[in-house]
Amino acid sequence: MPLVTGVGAATDEDAVIAVRAAATAARQQCPDAVVVLAFVTHSYPVDQMAGVAAAVAELFPNAQTAGGQVNGITFENQRYDAVFANRKAVAVVAFGGAGIHGAISLAASVTEHPRETGRALAKEALSRLGTEAVGGIFLGVGLSHMPPVDQQLLDGIRDAAPRLRLTGSGLCGGMKIDGSYDPGVAFLGREVVTKGILLLVLGGNIRLGFSATNGMKATGPGAFVTRVEGPEIVELNGKPAKEVVLELLAGESPELRAMFEKNPQVMCVERGVTLGAADPEGDFYWSHPPAFFTPRGGVFDAFGPRVGMGLAVTRIDPASCMDAVSKAAEMLEEDAGTGDFEFTLAFSCSLRGFTLGAEVDREDAELAKYVKARRHLGIVANGEIGSYRHGRAMFTGWVLALFGAAST
Helix, strand or coil: CCCEEEEEEECCCCHHHHHHHHHHHHHHHCCCEEEEEEEEECCCCHHHHHHHHHHHHHHCCCCEEEEEEECEEEECCEEEECCCCCCCCEEEEEEECCCEEEEEEEECCCCCCHHHHHHHHHHHHHHHHCCCEEEEEEEECHHHCCCCCHHHHHHHHHHHCCCCEEEEEECCCEECCCCCEECCEEEECCEEEECCEEEEEEEECEEEEEEEECCCEEEEEEEEEEEEECCEEEEECCEEHHHHHHHHHHCCCHHHHHHHHHCHHHHHHHHCEEEEEECCCCCCEEECCCCEECCCCCEECCCCCCCCCEEEEEECCHHHHHHHHHHHHHHHHHHHCCCEEEEEEEEEEHHHHHHHHHHHHHHHHHHHCCCEEEEEEEEEECCEEECCCCCCCEEECCCEEEEEEEEC
16 A cells, blocks of 8 residues: 555644644544644634644544644645734645655753754654654744754754755744744643644655745845854955945945845845855755844854855846746655655745745745645745755755655
8 A cells, every 4th residue: 555645634722622623634544544743823822732732642642643833824825924914724635555654753842952953863763763754744843943953953963963854844833023923832742832843754665855935136246154153244345244244235325225224134025135144065055044133243144154164146037036936846756756745744934924025925826836645735834944945954044945745
């Protein structure tokens, strides 16, 4: 028997009622599930998450069940955005079939040593899997933890499993007025935790593919990172980083410089311009937007700046942003070695919604033009986990990251 999946979604006002409906639909499609993931928009009250966890575990008594809060869900060409529209939805994904193995591990919190947490998370999941892992899904803390730690968690997972391919997102409990995020609630079985981290690994008779792209193109000069302290770029080209970033992104315009100085991240999104680091595998730039300027003239970069990294001025517009969907689809098929998927999962950055505007609602329909999949689900992400070409999994933003599962 090949890979079997089940996907259900529901929008009832009560999260427990919704998850029961979604899980029932998924179970009808995949009655012998091995592992199950539930995604719940954070527009539902957090105190309903315990009931959600219990309901999923009850409906799939022979499977490992887990899940958490996310920014939004897209299903059957409908977008349920909890950040900007306060819409509610729950989705459940089940994996099963003869020869399919799966395991899920949970870290209940971020420790002082995230890399060690990642190693432990991977070792636990792999020990429970019972076979060689093909790949998996990582649900971290995303941008709700400052400074961000998801890349360190991924590095720890890589220490324990160097060839494990991953995609995913940070979990999220909602956006605050100042633009920061609340931590998301995660659960494994009936255990529910805040700031939880989940790792699902799959193995056996399954073929997986991964891809990520964003539509960013280099359009101007850049600079090299010459001094870094944690997530803060202190110097670019040996000068205060703030001074260089303002010069690159705002030029000589006093008005633009004032607006960028006040809120560089908002200005980057509104103007479709940011900084990006070239990937060695090809014409692709990992996003490194300046989140804010520090009092000493540095730049806060959530996505792992390092000394020697070259940052170029990059642009993204609605056309290039949507064009990234076809490129991600092409890479997904190349990576998986097939164009016929049982299930695809898309993690789309919430910033893509800013860039695409109303067109973001047709992102999944655009993907369906290029990828044949029996079932599909989209997640509005909070800091994506993506792999470009055959590269390692990276914590990033402004990206569309794809996961595809097929029978061997």
